[in-house]
Amino acid sequence: MYEYDDIDQTLVDERVAQFRDQVARRLSGEISEDEFKPLRLQNGLYLQLHAYMLRIAIPYGTLSSRQLRGLAQIGCTYDRGWGHFTTRQNLQYNWIKLEETADALADLAKIQMHAIQTSGNCIRNTTTDQFAGAAHDEIEDPRVWCEIIRQWSTFHPEFSFLPRKFKIAVTGSPNDRAAVRVHDIGLRMHKNAAGEIGFEVIVGGGLGRTPFIGKTIRDFLPKQDLLSYLEAILRVYNQFGRRDNLYKARIKILVHEIGIEAMREKVEAEFAASKDGALKLPQDAIDQIAAQFAPPAFEKLSGISAEYANAFRTDFEFGLWARRNTFKHKQPGYSIVTISLKKEGAPPGDASAEQMNAVADIADRYSFGEIRVTHEQNLVLAHVKQSDLPAVFKALKAYDLATPNVGLASDIIACPGLDYCALANARSIPIAQQIALRFKNWERAHDIGELKIKISGCINACGHHHVGHIGILGVDKAGEEFYQITLGGAADEQAAIGDLIGPALNTRDAVDAIDTLVETYLRLRNSSDERFLDTYRRVGLAPFKEAVYAVA
Amino acid sequence: MAKAPKLNSQPQVVTANHLLSGDVVYLTKAASWSRRIADAAVVANVEAGAALLAEAETQAKKNIVIAPYLIPVDASVTPPKPIQYREVLRAEGPSTEKARPAA
């Protein structure tokens, strides 16, 4: 994985010093809260309901065991011993004090981490496939490009005060696990007719108040032109994106209002003028970064390991877990393990310091000391020998980290909601907990199969509800929490925005409605191979709507 | 964020977040700040509310708290209970952490 050199380290250290000075100037009254707010936000510090919240960037969701231990330690020193993994592959601490923030950032810098540009109207942390560098279906490791984007976008002087925030996601696989079609810019690596690898560039996707699936602005972009092209898009957006209305300021609105053709014309003109300039990436520069993402020293293995086969046959719980929580690796004899942070009844995405330390230890022992964070708020051990899977299962289970529910109904995405967030209208975590408990029975959950439930506590859609197979949006109805339900959304290569089924329901009715929806699916599906989403696409909204709103 | 209701002659208190710690605080009768809503100064008319808020704004300018505002409360109970759900959560803490053991 990528290790900082003196340049990277100096920059994050200088950033901490800069922030320390900004805090001092805020406290002395030299700068006002209005002036200070964007400065703290660009360092990931929000003021939430109960305290400050610090959002740590986990670039492209990759962590070393040392970094994860560091995060656990920071969670103990400055928070209450917990961390919350988010849908943007980041980590949030919910109980931070302004007076201690610079110290927390200094501790982060010691483990080559930072909170730079995790908020504010700038280019945010670039996200990617959590299986990058390991997945069997991958064309190329997208993290090389994420790191190149990270460096280019960090402290970009031209793009620090964009009309609105800006999120970029990259997938190196045709099976999109990074939701690239619902980002401001999505990059999909693929091969052109000549066999060269480059990017399909997708622009103007996004969730929030006005959800859009992104549109392709360019089918194939050569690798060396990546930064020139990104800068062209950002330059057009910075100048022509709307600034008169906060809710219309994202690039998706610009693309929607002027149309993708006009957008393409502007971007291509800008690109034509700059593509052979200083941003063109020399091959040796690409190679230098790529060398840092070289695959670990895999053992040459063949056939199915006896330990694995034996455990699969004899240990029922292990078999259940291995079926649900492991994924095919590109290297024979290895598997990718997803660590569920979704034990039924627990807040989705939360991990205690003890759990983080345990995962770090397990990663050291069994997965080359590397951990990934998924946008679905789970963790991943990317390179586990199949013969080690039984031991990994056992070690995870000891820390409540082996719930066999990845991709199932209880593997719910939920934003922090009104329990923490100053923007929320309703709570997300308690309803997620109640729904998950309904699917605790493994037989039923596994029979239902893949079902992505995503919950947001407000229209900003941090919980990605628009692209949930079942989406749940919290609203405030005369001081009471209500929930709107959408069906048929998807975040993958067949991305779709869900359809609203009807009027919002109160908490109890909404939880019941999820059960009803699932029962309706089980009744309507053609076979157990037909997923909830497939059935919905086949039969449409009507039977589901009828079932939920039928007069009792 | 839900819109704050228009306040008339109903019981109300001033709340804010403490600048240094970020903690939820309430303005007391002694014009200081407390983390407990039980200590809050409760007033019950528009003029008194405005005066309380003006005092809080002054303290915000002195960089003690951030963005003070008035909230309606039910003063018939002790301690006074906010009317809006959001403010109940601010007063009592996240509903999710009550069951959680300290790590």
Add this chain to the structure above:
Amino acid sequence: MPLLKDGRLVGEDAFQPVADDAALPESGAVLVTYARWQAEKEQLSGRNDPLGIVLPNTLDVLDFGAEAERFDLIVLTFPKFSDGRAYSQARLLRERFGYRGELRATGHVLQDQLWAMQRSGFDAFEIPRDDAAEAFAKAISTFSHVYQPTGDGRVSALKQRLAIQNKDGRRKQEAAE
């Protein structure tokens, strides 16, 4: 309003701002709006004294860039510090159109934005504080490296690393020889 140019406070602005409805002085450096320039190009071009122009941040500078070289001063505006359009205008004027005259930032110009402004090509700042020179010196020395190339001459981290790699390579080669 204190004016900072090349990091130093300038006592008096050499350019006299002229309102759109006011008569132009016979001589001397003047600063006019983009609207006036559009209306009185011929007359303004005939003057022998330095000419400055204030561009609105809503202007597509691609429509103006070719005329930039006629000016000795271009003023770009930040109505609010969070409105970052003028950063792009500045880079385009400097890097695309080769403008070499004074490029001044006006409006809501704050210490914490000076670094980005300077990197984007601004060399003059209207900044409402007496210690503007100190604030500027502090702001532009915040970071020792840059990750991305702009027209400011700083070498990006990527190019720095390549230079180090090449130097190491040469040294190894020499040692081998």
